[in-house]
Amino acid sequence: MIHFLVVGLGNPGEKYKNTRHNIGFMILDVLANQFGVTFKDVKKYAETTHTWEGDKIHLLKPLEFMNLSGKATQTLAKLYKIPPSQILVVQDEVDLPFGKIKNKIGGGTAGHNGLKDIVAKLGSQDFHRLRFGIGKPEKGGMEVADFVLQNFNAEERSQLPTLMGESISKIEDWVKTNRILIQKESKS
Secondary structure, three states: OOEEEEEEOOOOOHHHOOEHHHHHHHHHHHHHHHHOOOOEEEOOEEEEEEEEOOEEEEEEEEOOOHHHHHHHHHHHHHHOOOOHHHEEEEEEEOOOOOOOEEEEEOOOOOOOHHHHHHHHHHOOOOOEEEEEEOOOOOOOOOOHHHHOOOEOOHHHHHHHHHHHHHHHHHHHHHHHHHHHHHHHHHHO
């Protein structure tokens, strides 16, 4: 049995529920719904597990603020003995235009405080990321830190269901691809 950990980044509480910074939570909520599982709050995080073709997919929403996302990620990674290569972090990305969704393995954090904390706590940046483009504020407009805490505008909200579906397909593809790689490695 292979264990995978999918971490959605966001901030806890109603105030942040529909903000750009919470796209990780939003995508995991839709994924959990599709899997037919429900999150349960465990101290400082919410988690649920889905069994898929004999493997376990753990879904995690750290419930401390964004810059403390690493502690819950580290806790579950240790608990289920999940290496960074089997962790996928779903995050908002200001360096991509709204609606652009890209997978990335490892690399820097581009100033993303949630990623910085995960790298620090795991002691590795070799985990995978699903980067959901939220765009940047217009030049001379608001600060990036304020922009990410804004709700999506009406036009963006109308596109979210389609984009979340695309994100979930990418997560499922990631699990399938990594399962095949792990199985090949274990046979050699």
